[in-house]
Each structure stands twice: as structure tokens, then as C-alpha cells.
Amino acid sequence: MIQQYDQYTEKDLAIWNLLFSRQQENLNDKASITYLKSLAKMKPVLNAKEIPNFEKINQWFDNETGWQIKCVPGLIPVDDFFELLSQKKFCSSTWLRSMENLDYLEEPDMFHDIFGHVPLLCNPVFSEFMQEFGKLGVQMKDESVRLIQLQRLYWFTIEFGLINENGNKIYGAGIASSFSETNLSTENAVNISPFDLETILTTPFETDHVQNHYFITHSYEQLFAAILALKKNWTT
């Protein structure tokens, strides 16, 4: 599957522009500085003015951490997803939400996948964390209980993780790509626990509503160390 870039319409561009501009401003004082710096660094290939061109992004990454965007029709089997992650290939949809559904999605679209997930892939520590995550997923492909645990870890970090950088800051793509959740997740009333691997592995998640429980890490190194510790624990 390839991105059919010439199929995007003026309306798609207007939606992309609105989503990008609105969320960039919203995240300014709420996102992790590493995310914001990565977004700024990617500006030549990721900005409000043009729908992201995966070919250009892939070329840009050749001189960075080497990740590649792989087009997928939607959610794919977890085995395939981990296999691709282990090869530094991140899956993205190519479709974009409609103006009528700017804030609610049942499945991830290109704004979630690209704006939410891709900037941190140019951070070397986060990049290694993601690749190791994929490799461990591949090793656990026949271990259904552990696969569920890995999905929980993915959910509470890569999708909905917070990081302590002089306060609660966002790095999870599910929050970073959601205007309303960005505001909710940084409010004081929300339930936030310190990052703890054992707790996360035993905490189920629900996908059909805004999260009410987040885990906060103190550094990206902590995430990387956690995946290495899990690998050691499960494979030796």
C-alpha cells in the first residue's frame, strides 16, 4: 500500500491545517520539551501548510534515526505491528478525519499517527525504546498473556504517557493528537501514578472513552530501561 498523495483535496488540507495549528498552539506549554523540539526539527517535512508526504518524511529520517513510515489500511494484527516496529517501521493510516469529527475518532487517522507519534521517533532514546519494544513483541508472539501485558505498556506510555518536566507534560501520541484530552490530562483533578512497570503490566485499559488514569515517567531513559528489564526478565 502506498500513500496516494495526489488524491488529497483542498478540504483535506484545510482540515490538516486546522488540526495542526490548533494542536501545536495547545501543546506549547503542555507537551514534553523533547516532543516540541522534535516537532520543530521536523518542520521542513511536518508542518501545518502541507499534508505530510511519507516519502519526504522517510528521506528526512534517513539522516536521523532511520525510521520509515509504512502505510497501513487501519489497525493491523499485533504480530505484524511488532514485527514492523522491530525493523524501525512505524505504521500510519493515510486517511484524515472529517471536519464534522475533528475531536472524536474510533480508529487512528493520519493526524494521530503522524503528528502524535512520529516526532519522538527522531529522539535517539525514544527511538531505541520503540525498536526494543517491537523486538520484544516479536519474541513474545506466541505468549498471549505477555502480549496483553505489552499492549498495556504500549497504551500507558507510547499512547497515553506523561513525563515529569517541571510538571506533568505530555508525550503519549493519543493525548498529543487530541485537543480535548490534552487539556484534561494536565488538569490537577486527573488520576496520575508514578511510572511503575509491574503496576502497568497488570492494569487493564479501556479504549472507548477519555482516559482517567495516567502514568508519569521521569525520563525517556526510564522507559528504555523498563523495556530492557522486561526483556531480561522474560528471556533469561
Ligand SMILES: [Fe+2]
Ligand atoms: Fe497510536
